[in-house]
Amino acid sequence: MGGYLYKNILMIKIENFSFKYKGNDKFALHNINLDIENGAFLGLSGVSGSGKTSLLYACCGVIPHFYKGDFYGSVTLAGKDTVETPISELSKIAAIVFEDVDSSFACTYPEDEIVFGLRNFGKSKQEAEENAAEIMSLFEISDLRGKLIRSLSGGQKRKVALAAAIAVKPQVLLLDEPSGELDPEAKIQVFELLKKLNEDGLTIIVSERNDKLLHEYAARQYILKTAEISE
Numbered sequence: 001m002g003g004y005l006y007k008n009i010l011m012i013k014i015e016n017f018s019f020k021y022k023g024n025d026k027f028a029l030h031n032i033n034l035d036i037e038n039g040a041f042l043g044l045s046g047v048s049g050s051g052k053t054s055l056l057y058a059c060c061g062v063i064p065h066f067y068k069g070d071f072y073g074s075v076t077l078a079g080k081d082t083v084e085t086p087i088s089e090l091s092k093i094a095a096i097v098f099e100d101v102d103s104s105f106a107c108t109y110p111e112d113e114i115v116f117g118l119r120n121f122g123k124s125k126q127e128a129e130e131n132a133a134e135i136m137s138l139f140e141i142s143d144l145r146g147k148l149i150r151s152l153s154g155g156q157k158r159k160v161a162l163a164a165a166i167a168v169k170p171q172v173l174l175l176d177e178p179s180g181e182l183d184p185e186a187k188i189q190v191f192e193l194l195k196k197l198n199e200d201g202l203t204i205i206v207s208e209r210n211d212k213l214l215h216e217y218a219a220r221q222y223i224l225k226t227a228e229i230s231e
C-alpha cells in the first residue's frame, strides 16, 4: 500500500456537513467538520443514534448515492466531491465493511467472495485468484477455503469480509462496529489486523462501542453528539 509517502495529506474533508434521510424530519448528522489525514486511524464513538453509521456512509459515498435525503455542506474523498463523483469511482478509493456482514456476502465460499470483488474491479480470473490466495494467507484464513461462509464463526466471517474489502487495495477502510458479537479473543485479532494494515499506510475509520478497544488502537477519536435539530 505504501501510503507513508502521502502521510499527513488530507484523505477525507468534511465541511459544514448535515444530512437528513429521506422520510425522516430529524437530522442524522448536523454541522460536522472533520479532517481525516492519510494514514489516520480514527475511531468514531457516540451513543446509539448519534450518527456513527451515517458518517461512515457519508465518507464513502453510500450517502448520498444509495441513501437519499437532504445533503448540506461538502464531503471530499481523496479530493473528490462525493456528491459529484460516481460511486463506482469512490468505491475504488474507500471500502466499507458493514455492521451486518452476513447480509453483505454475495458468495457461498470465502475464496469466491474475495475473487468476486476483484473481478468486479476488472481483474482477470487468474489474477483475482492469485490475489485472493495472497490476502487469505496474509489474514491467516487459508484454511477456510472450501468451507461454507454460513458455517463460519463470527470472527471468521468478519475476517473474510475484511479480506474481501482489502483485496481491491482501497486507500481508506471504513468499518462499522467490527467487534460486535465477537468473543474477546476475536475482537483483539480483528483490531490487531487493522493495526497491521494501518502501519502499512491504510487509512482506517472505525465506529466502535467498545471504548477500551478504541482507546487502545485508534490514534484519534471523534465523538458524535446526537443531532437535536429538526425542522
Ligand SMILES: Nc1ncnc2c1ncn2[C@@H]1O[C@H](COP(=O)(O)OP(=O)(O)OP(=O)(O)O)[C@@H](O)[C@H]1O
Binding pocket: 021, 022, 023, 024, 026, 027, 028, 029, 046, 047, 048, 049, 050, 051, 052, 053, 054, 055, 067
Ligand atoms: N435509513 C434510514 N432512514 C431514516 N433515518 C435513518 C436511517 N438510518 C439512520 N437513520 C436515523 O439517523 C440517525 C443516526 O443513525 P445512525 O444509524 O447513523 O446512528 P449510529 O450512531 O450508527 O447508531 P447505532 O449505535 O445504533 O448503530 C438516527 O436518528 C436514525 O434514526
Ligand SMILES: [Mg+2]
Binding pocket: 052, 053, 054, 176
Ligand atoms: Mg450504527
